Amino acid sequence: MWPDERVERFVNENFVPARVHVKEDPEAFKKYGEKYNAHWTPTVLELDPNGEEFYRLEGFLPVEDFLAQLMLGRAHMDFKQGKWDEAEKRFREIYEKLPNADAAPEALYWAGVSRYKAKNDSAALKETARAFKTRYKDSSWAKKASIWS
Amino acid sequence: MEINFRHDVDNVLEQAKKQGKPVLLDFSAAPM
Numbered sequence: 001m002w003p004d005e006r007v008e009r010f011v012n013e014n015f016v017p018a019r020v021h022v023k024e025d026p027e028a029f030k031k032y033g034e035k036y037n038a039h040w041t042p043t044v045l046e047l048d049p050n051g052e053e054f055y056r057l058e059g060f061l062p063v064e065d066f067l068a069q070l071m072l073g074r075a076h077m078d079f080k081q082g083k084w085d086e087a088e089k090r091f092r093e094i095y096e097k098l099p100n101a102d103a104a105p106e107a108l109y110w111a112g113v114s115r116y117k118a119k120n121d122s123a124a125l126k127e128t129a130r131a132f133k134t135r136y137k138d139s140s141w142a143k144k145a146s147i148w149s
Numbered sequence: 150m151e152i153n154f155r156h157d158v159d160n161v162l163e164q165a166k167k168q169g170k171p172v173l174l175d176f177s178a179a180p181m
Contacts, residue, residue, distance in 0.1 A: 002152060005150060007152075008150045008151060008152050009150060011152050011173055012150065012152060012153075014170075014171065014173075015170065015171050015172060015173035016155075016161050016164055016165045016168065016170050016171070016172050016173070017152050017153065017154045017155065017161075017172075017173045017175070018154060018155050018156065018157075018158050018161040018172060018173070018174050018175070019154035019155070019156060019174075019175040019176075019177055020156070020158060020174070020175070020176050020177070021156075021177050021178070021181060022176070022177070022178045023178060024181060025156065028156070028158065029176065032158055032174070032176070033176065036174065038176045040176075041176050041177055041178040041179075042175065042176065042177055042178070042179070043175075043176040044173065044174070044175050044176070045172075045173070045174040045175075045176075046171055046172070046173060046174075047162070047165070047171060047172040047173075047174055048171055048172075049165050049166050049168070049169045049170055049171060049172075050166060051162045051165070051166070051172065054171075070173075074171070077171060
């Protein structure tokens with residue numbers, strides 16, 4: 001399961017990993033499935049240190065898309081905690097390392113927002129809008145960023 | 150490198166809180 005070194009490294013570096021298996025431990029699956037509203041597999045939740053869900057993945061994804069989504073969730077956690085510089089770094093890492101992943105356009109968008117939050121400088125948003133004119137220009141995130149140009 | 154998934158979720162949550170580290174909780178049906 002998840003036989004990819006990049007995924008394994010990312011998970012080990014960023015999370016305490018736990019697994020509930022529907023067949024091996026149906027009672028635990030029922031208990032935590034109800035607690036976290038997870039009734040389908042695969043479902044992967046990212047929880048903050050207090051056990052509150054901050055990101056959810058449902059359904060299978062190819063490995064690079066899966067890794068990008070895991071990274072996106074972790075970046076959003078930093079963003080929600082106001083760690084703008086760290087969030088920007090994490091968002092940027094996604095579209096630099098996995099430029100073809102489905103999550104890449106969203107990562108570009110939020111990297112720009114994180115930079116704006118950190119610097120309080122609208123130039124960061126304009127720069128992001130410009131970047132979308134050459135990358136991911138057909139994505140919904142390009143539309144969202146278009147108001148900044 | 151492997152992922153050392155733990156199955157004692159309550160203990161994982163407790164440990165994560167102490168460490169200030171996020172939890173990855175995988176609901177799986179994949180062959181083990």
